[in-house]
Structures are given as C-alpha cells and as structure tokens.
Amino acid sequence: MRFPATRLRRLRMHPRLRDLVRETDLSPDRLVLPLFVKPGRSVRQEIASMPGQFVYSVDTLIEEAGAAFADGIGAIILFGIPKSKDDRASGAYADDGIVQLALRKLREEVPGVLRLTDVCLCQYTDHGHCGVLEGKKIANDPTLELLSRTAVSHARAGADMVAPSDMMDGRVGVIRRALDETGFTDLPILSYAAKYASAFYGPFRDAADSTPSFGDRRSHQMDARNRREAMREIALDLEEGADVIMIKPALPCLDVIRDTCQRFDIPVAAYQVSGEYALVAAAAERGWIDRRELALESLFAIRRAGASFIITYFAREAARWLSQAPGSAPGKKKAAGT
Numbered sequence: 001m002r003f004p005a006t007r008l009r010r011l012r013m014h015p016r017l018r019d020l021v022r023e024t025d026l027s028p029d030r031l032v033l034p035l036f037v038k039p040g041r042s043v044r045q046e047i048a049s050m051p052g053q054f055v056y057s058v059d060t061l062i063e064e065a066g067a068a069f070a071d072g073i074g075a076i077i078l079f080g081i082p083k084s085k086d087d088r089a090s091g092a093y094a095d096d097g098i099v100q101l102a103l104r105k106l107r108e109e110v111p112g113v114l115r116l117t118d119v120c121l122c123q124y125t126d127h128g129h130c131g132v133l134e135g136k137k138i139a140n141d142p143t144l145e146l147l148s149r150t151a152v153s154h155a156r157a158g159a160d161m162v163a164p165s166d167m168m169d170g171r172v173g174v175i176r177r178a179l180d181e182t183g184f185t186d187l188p189i190l191s192y193a194a195k196y197a198s199a200f201y202g203p204f205r206d207a208a209d210s211t212p213s214f215g216d217r218r219s220h221q222m223d224a225r226n227r228r229e230a231m232r233e234i235a236l237d238l239e240e241g242a243d244v245i246m247i248k249p250a251l252p253c254l255d256v257i258r259d260t261c262q263r264f265d266i267p268v269a270a271y272q273v274s275g276e277y278a279l280v281a282a283a284a285e286r287g288w289i290d291r292r293e294l295a296l297e298s299l300f301a302i303r304r305a306g307a308s309f310i311i312t313y314f315a316r317e318a319a320r321w322l323s324q325a326p327g328s329a330p331g332k333k334k335a336a337g338t
C-alpha cells in the first residue's frame with residue numbers, strides 16, 4: 001500500500017510508541033569498559049587524547065571497577081602498562097606483572113565484575129611491536145610461545161576470558177592448547193579476529209605507550225580496504241577454538257560486523273576504539289556535536305549491525321544515560337542534527 005494509506009510517520013509521532021517498535025536495544029550489560037593499569041599508588045592520570053579516561057594504579061583501578069559495577073557495567077577489559085619493557089616482553093607474562101597483580105586484587109575486591117584481558121606484547125616490548133623481532137621483522141612462531149604464556153598467566157591470576165589482539169597467525173590454537181593443558185578448559189577466548197590496521201588506535205597508543213619505534217602494524221593487522229579477508233580470519237580463528245569473535249574498530253566496520261553475524265552463528269563483539277571515543281569527545285568539547293546523542297547513536301548503530309556486546313570507553317556514561325527515563329535515549333532533548 002502506498003501513500004496516503006501508508007504513512008510511516010504514524011509510528012514515529014509518540015515517543016512511547018517509538019520505543020515499542022524500535023528494533024534495537026542496548027542495555028549496560030552489553031557494554032565492556034576498557035581500563036588501563038600501571039604500577040604505583042593513587043594514580044589517576046588523565047589520558048591527554050582521551051579526556052575523561054584515565055590510567056590507574058591497582059588501588060584506584062579497584063575503585064573505578066567498583067564504581068562502574070555500581071553503574072551497571074558488569075565487565076571490564078584490562079590493559080597493562082608495565083614498569084619496564086624489554087625485547088622479550090617479559091612484563092606480559094610475569095607472575096607479578098601489572099595485569100596479573102590487578103587481576104588478583106579485582107578477584108578479591110570486586111568479585112562480581114567479569115575480568116577480560118587483552119593479550120598482546122606491544123605494551124611490553126621496548127620496540128613497541130606486537131611480537132619478538134628477527135631483524136626488522138616480527139617473527140610469528142616465536143611470538144606464539146610468549147602469547148600463550150601471557151594468556152596462561154592471566155588465567156592463573158583470575159582472568160575470566162582472554163582476548164588475543166596481536167593478530168599473529170595461529171595464536172588462538174596455541175593459546176587454546178596451552179589453556180587446556182594447564183587446566184583452564186572452561187576459560188573462553190575472545191579473539192580480535194578482524195582487527196584492522198587503523199589510525200583510530202592513536203590515542204590508545206598514547207595511553208599505553210605502545211607506539212612502535214619504527215615501522216607500523218601492517219604486516220599483521222588487516223588492510224582496511226578488505227572485507228572478505230575478514231571472513232577468512234574469522235573462520236580460521238573459529239577452527240582454532242575461538243569462542244567469541246571481535247571486530248575492531250567498530251563504527252568504520254559495520255559492514256564487517258554485519259557480514260560476520262550473517263555468516264557465523266557465534267557471538268560477535270565490537271570494539272569502539274580510542275580514536276572513535278576521541279573524535280566524539282573532541283567535537284563535543286568544542287560544542288560542535290552533542291556528546292551523549294552521538295555516543296549513543298554510535299553504540300546503537302554497532303548493535304544494529306549485530307554486535308552482541310561492545311567494548312567502549314563510554315561504558316559508564318552510557319550505562320547512566322540508558323538507565324534514565326524511558327525514551328530518554330537518544331533524542332530526548334533537542335540537539336544539533338536530531
């Protein structure tokens with residue numbers, strides 16, 4: 001039926017009716033908060049390129065995780081910034097490494113929060129690359145051993161799920177085997193399967209001090225111009241034993257999220273990365289866009305594409321926004337562009 005019998009605006013006139021017919025839901029339990037931790041005490045250092053986000057020490061991290069939990073955020077993902085770095089990334093798998101210390105404390109003090117860990121070497125190597133070097137090349141197979149040690153040491157310290165983000169070939173299988181051999185058969189792997197080489201990671205590298213001292217990450221992270229290749233990455237990781245697949249960055253990759261959901265019957269996670277946060281934060285600071293509206297619209301778009309859950313620096317704020325009155329998100333108050 002056509003106009004005038006059909007008028008799509010009828011269902012848009014009343015905010016409660018819009019709520020009834022909306023196709024996409026988002027609640028705080030779909031959000032994971034990334035947290036950075038470094039050695040020290042009482043550290044709460046704002047990240048210059050990510051205003052509103054901080055690097056914590058273990059004591060302040062506990063407070064932040066507790067506060068996030070009170071806001072309705074039940075899961076965090078930890079990134080460590082070690083005291084010292086070397087060419088073997090030993091801080092990544094040290095029993096008293098910063099992430100390991102944080103995990104033990106979190107398990108004791110905020111036991112309700114699900115603890116995810118990023119498994120990569122780049123924050124721990126003195127050259128900032130994601131693996132061990134042979135000359136100027138990142139050596140794939142020798143790196144796998146260090147990654148699996150890292151994953152097992154996270155598991156021992158209390159990780160509930162490990163998330164390898166290094167993009168070495170074969171790492172999911174090696175990590176799965178290592179976890180199984182050490183008794184962690186029930187510990188799931190969230191694989192950053194389709195992780196693109198992206199300028200959107202810039203602010204993260206400031207925060208985590210992990211910018212490579214030479215070269216870039218294009219020899220292992222995916223080329224942003226490729227879509228079908230992501231399906232190969234995902235299929236391989238699933239064969240190797242990945243339980244959940246992550247796509248990253250999120251908003252620039254909605255097509256990949258969609259494809260993945262259609263092709264594979266597995267939970268799909270999306271990471272709204274540091275640069276995505278920084279763009280919103282910076283434009284909002286200038287008064288050019290509405291922070292809340294834009295953040296929520298982005299998160300809804302990522303959900304609409306099919307992501308089961310979203311790793312986002314907006315997690316706490318979004319939880320507060322989403323728990324407000326019905327119909328409050330987005331579009332309650334008048335904002336530019338709505």
Ligand code: PBG
Nearest residue numbers: 120122165200201204273274275
């Ligand atoms: C690697 C890692 C990175 C991010 C998550 N895990 C950085 C990179 O690949 O250079 C980026 C996340 C973000 O930008 O928020 N340890």
